[in-house]
Amino acid sequence: MDAASLKEKVGQAAAAEVETGMRLGIGTGSTAEAFVRALAVRVGEGLRIVGVPTSERTAALCRDLGVPLATLEEVPELDLTVDGADELDSRLRLVKGGGGALLREKIVAAASARMLVIADASKRVESLGAFPLPIEVNGFGIVASLIAIEKAGSLLGLTGCLALRKIGESPFVTDGGHLIVDASFGRIPDPEALSAALHAIPGVVEHGLFLGLASAALLAGPDGIEHVAPH
Numbered sequence: 001m002d003a004a005s006l007k008e009k010v011g012q013a014a015a016a017e018v019e020t021g022m023r024l025g026i027g028t029g030s031t032a033e034a035f036v037r038a039l040a041v042r043v044g045e046g047l048r049i050v051g052v053p054t055s056e057r058t059a060a061l062c063r064d065l066g067v068p069l070a071t072l073e074e075v076p077e078l079d080l081t082v083d084g085a086d087e088l089d090s091r092l093r094l095v096k097g098g099g100g101a102l103l104r105e106k107i108v109a110a111a112s113a114r115m116l117v118i119a120d121a122s123k124r125v126e127s128l129g130a131f132p133l134p135i136e137v138n139g140f141g142i143v144a145s146l147i148a149i150e151k152a153g154s155l156l157g158l159t160g161c162l163a164l165r166k167i168g169e170s171p172f173v174t175d176g177g178h179l180i181v182d183a184s185f186g187r188i189p190d191p192e193a194l195s196a197a198l199h200a201i202p203g204v205v206e207h208g209l210f211l212g213l214a215s216a217a218l219l220a221g222p223d224g225i226e227h228v229a230p231h
């Protein structure tokens, strides 16, 4: 089965878990988009939900497909967030932010009673870190922040290159107006320690380590959908 079909299947499986009346956080990325498409079908059949999108991109798709939306200000407590991931480990610790939406994704996930991760099974890893860690930074003092991120990594034995994310020649700018640094640290033995160290840097707005947020995952592979709980 190709990657698009796996995303479609897992998007449908996640949409099947949505119950009428739910307040949903709606993730960002190609897998989350497959979920939105399947959710829109159910909304067309009479499912009543309200969704809080994690990016302008997701909001636009939901509007196009007729998925009812609200802001997090209007609906500040959510029942379930469904979102993709770039990596997940057996404890359902995640790396997210490949699509640059990590700040809103984390705010929405933290406002949700449950977070369901949807991905193809190739996203499951023994240790986080093969995927470069996205770090959202304020544009002010970017060089100072880069130096501080490098030092924070090296104090934890993590070395590797930091790259300012670009689209063509221009820096990628997030929905919140910030920049993204992709940190190729390699294997991250202690994600909690790295999370704390990054949070201590004033120019770091947020980072893509999602720790203790995911409640379950649906992973699509050639043999079907696997339901995974953290352990």
Ligand SMILES: O=C(CO)[C@H](O)[C@H](O)COP(=O)(O)O
Residues within 6 Å of the ligand: 027, 028, 029, 030, 031, 032, 083, 084, 085, 086, 095, 096, 097, 098, 099, 100, 101, 102, 105
């Ligand atoms: O974190 C994200 C966006 O910021 C995405 O959920 C993550 O990058 C996975 O994307 P995809 O489903 O396209 O592989």
